[in-house]
Structures are given as C-alpha cells and as structure tokens.
Amino acid sequence: MTPRLPASMQVFERGWLSANNVLFTGAETALVDSGYVTHAPQTLALVRHALKERPLDRLVNTHLHSDHCGGNAALQAAYGCHTAIPAAESLKVAAWDEAALSYRATGQQCPRFGFDAVLAPGDELELGGLRWQVLGAPGHDPHALLLFCAQEGVLIAGDALWENGFGVIFPELAGEPGFDETRATLDLIGTLDARVVVPGHGRVFDDVTGALARAYSRLDYLSSDPRRNAENAVKVLVKFLLLERQRIALAEMPGLLASIPVVAGALRLVGRVDGSAVHASDEHSNAEHDQYHALATWATTALVRANAARIDGPWLVDN
Structure with missing residues (x-):
C-alpha cells in the first residue's frame, strides 16, 4: 500500500535513468526535480497531463546531477517556470561550467538551463500550501539538499536516502571526504520525525527506521574498504x-x-x-x-x- 501523501502532492515514480518528480498543486504549482534529458518529453507529458491547462509556476532541484535536472531546460522553455537551485552551485550554473558541474566528469548530458533563485540549508519555502525546511545533505553530492515538511512528516530525500541505500558517494572518488558526510546526513534524517520518505529513485516508503538501518549497514560496508x-x-x-x-x-x-x-x-x-x-x-x-x-x-x-x-x-x- 502506498503511503499517504498530502492531497496537494503527487509523485511520478520514474525509471532509474530519471529521478522521481514531485508535483505540487494549490495556489501555485511546483515540480521538484526534472529527470534526465532523454526523458524530457515524458517529463513534460506527465506534468501537462497532471496540470491540464494550468501552468507550472516553479521548479526546484534537490541537487544538480544530470538525472535530477536534465529536464530543466525543457520545462523552462515550455512554462517559463521560476527555478531554484542549490546556492553552492549557482556560480557554476551561471557560467555553465560543465567541468565544475558533474556532467563532463560522468560522461552524461544536461542541456544548459538558468535559475532565478537559490536555496541553502536553513531556508524555508512553501510548496503545495505547506511549509518545507531546506536541509543540507552532503555525501552523495556535497551540495545536495533535503526538503522536510514537519507538519506532514514528509521528507523529500533526493539521493541521500532510498528504501535500500543511497546514491554513489562520488566525492570519495576524487579524493574528497564523503563517507563521514553521508553518515552525518543519515544522522540528521534520524532526528527528523519523518513518517514518509520520497526518495530520488524507487518507490515512496514509510519504513524510515528500516531504511536508515539498511543505509548505515551499506555505508559501513563501503567505508570499510x-x-x-x-x-x-x-x-x-x-x-x-x-x-x-x-x-x-x-x-x-x-x-x-x-x-x-x-x-x-x-x-x-x-x-x-x-x-x-x-x-x-x-x-x-x-x-x-x-x-x-x-x-x-x-x-x-x-x-x-x-x-x-x-x-x-x-x-x-x-x-
């Protein structure tokens, strides 16, 4: 049984090439993460079908790996949506530095997109008529963000926590710290009173304690060698x-x-x-x-x- 989400919130569970998309409706519409570029037509179709004749007002990215923001350009072209990205990535995006971003390093595609605002840990934003806290989630990506709605106990986790693990800890491949950061992010999630997690990949789940236990076990296995x-x-x-x-x-x-x-x-x-x-x-x-x-x-x-x-x-x- 799919865990209950707020009425203003809908999750498009995508295949693993594209990150899940989270659509919010209400006085203002918003989408969190936009999938990979080769799936952009499907992303647009999903959004258009769900919104019908309504515009997409806002676009938010949990982090800027290509499978989470590869549809940004297409959505911006179709809707002119106001776009918010992690603050630490703003200079790279403004200059469109594909070496400093992850696209050249991973051999992946991402069409150039712009942004209108930045998000940093400690910020708050309103999505679907609900207040969401912005929290830092380094590890898989040093600048990744979590979105947490304390009122509903819902966590949008990106690639910081899946039902069975988390995203590749890429910083360690470049000789930069990532294991300790991943553990700190898991610790942070453990302090939240989250009843439901929307992961960047895979199904929405409510066994948060079990997922954290599996994630810690996975981290211990990876960091030991x-x-x-x-x-x-x-x-x-x-x-x-x-x-x-x-x-x-x-x-x-x-x-x-x-x-x-x-x-x-x-x-x-x-x-x-x-x-x-x-x-x-x-x-x-x-x-x-x-x-x-x-x-x-x-x-x-x-x-x-x-x-x-x-x-x-x-x-x-x-x-």
Whole structure:
C-alpha cells in the first residue's frame, strides 16, 4: 500500500535513468526535480497531463546531477517556470561550467538551463500550501539538499536516502571526504520525525527506521574498504549508460570508460581488477589500455552476474 501523501502532492515514480518528480498543486504549482534529458518529453507529458491547462509556476532541484535536472531546460522553455537551485552551485550554473558541474566528469548530458533563485540549508519555502525546511545533505553530492515538511512528516530525500541505500558517494572518488558526510546526513534524517520518505529513485516508503538501518549497514560496508565504493561507482556509471543507450559494443567499453574522468579516480582506488595491477599514473598507453580493458571486463562480468545486463554477441545489452 502506498503511503499517504498530502492531497496537494503527487509523485511520478520514474525509471532509474530519471529521478522521481514531485508535483505540487494549490495556489501555485511546483515540480521538484526534472529527470534526465532523454526523458524530457515524458517529463513534460506527465506534468501537462497532471496540470491540464494550468501552468507550472516553479521548479526546484534537490541537487544538480544530470538525472535530477536534465529536464530543466525543457520545462523552462515550455512554462517559463521560476527555478531554484542549490546556492553552492549557482556560480557554476551561471557560467555553465560543465567541468565544475558533474556532467563532463560522468560522461552524461544536461542541456544548459538558468535559475532565478537559490536555496541553502536553513531556508524555508512553501510548496503545495505547506511549509518545507531546506536541509543540507552532503555525501552523495556535497551540495545536495533535503526538503522536510514537519507538519506532514514528509521528507523529500533526493539521493541521500532510498528504501535500500543511497546514491554513489562520488566525492570519495576524487579524493574528497564523503563517507563521514553521508553518515552525518543519515544522522540528521534520524532526528527528523519523518513518517514518509520520497526518495530520488524507487518507490515512496514509510519504513524510515528500516531504511536508515539498511543505509548505515551499506555505508559501513563501503567505508570499510573504499575500493568497494569505487567498484560500485563504475557499475552504476556503466548501468546508467546502458539505460540511456540500451546497448554498448563490448569492443568500445575500454575506450568509453577511459573517456569518463570520474572513472580515473575509481581506477586509482580499485587497485586490482581480476588479478591485474592497476596504476592510474602509468604513462604508457599500452598499459593504460590494458587497465581500462581489465576494468571493462570486470564491470561487464559484474553487471551480467547481477542480472543488470546481458551479452548478446558483440553487445552488452541492458536488462
């Protein structure tokens, strides 16, 4: 049974390529997160169907990973909606610095969009006739935000807490702290009297205590050996590309991984793949190719073993 949400609040549960969208109605309409760019037509269709002839007044992003804001440009073009983003990302968005944002590093797409306002921890905003607290949620993304409605006990968690885990802890791949930040965010969520969580991916859930316990267990597992977080990141990035493209030529996998900057950070942490030593600092092109070839082979095997992909002749195909 789906947990009860306020009447002014509707969740579009999306596939994992796109983040969930949260639509608010009332005196003013608003959408939290906009999905990935290749799903933008579907996002527009969902919003238009729900709003009928009403405009979309506001757009809010929990964080600026491409699967959460890839539909921003399309929604802005269709509705001219007032857009609020995390304050810490404002200069990067204003300059459209794809290197400072995550799009170039992860090999993902995001059309340029603008913004009208910023949100920072400690702010409050009204959505669907309800007051929402803005809280910081570093870990998966250093500048991510939570939205919490104390009156209804509803938490919009983005990728800080899912029913079974949380988003990849990307800062650790760049040699920046992320494990402690993730734990602090989980601790913060534990202090809130949340009865329902709307995650960035997956279904809305009300077993908040159970979800936190699973998240802490996952964090303990990843932080006890940072290689595990790096391996998980590689698998997630390849799966994301499969979701987007549906199939990738096996012969292209090493070059594809080498073209994604964040994978280099993962490679340094992985250290060994299928028994082969991996040294990201190796300057010899043949050795570097071998490293990425080994990583591609490992990632392919891991995804097939997890039934997240299958091999069809020369292709790695999404399951």
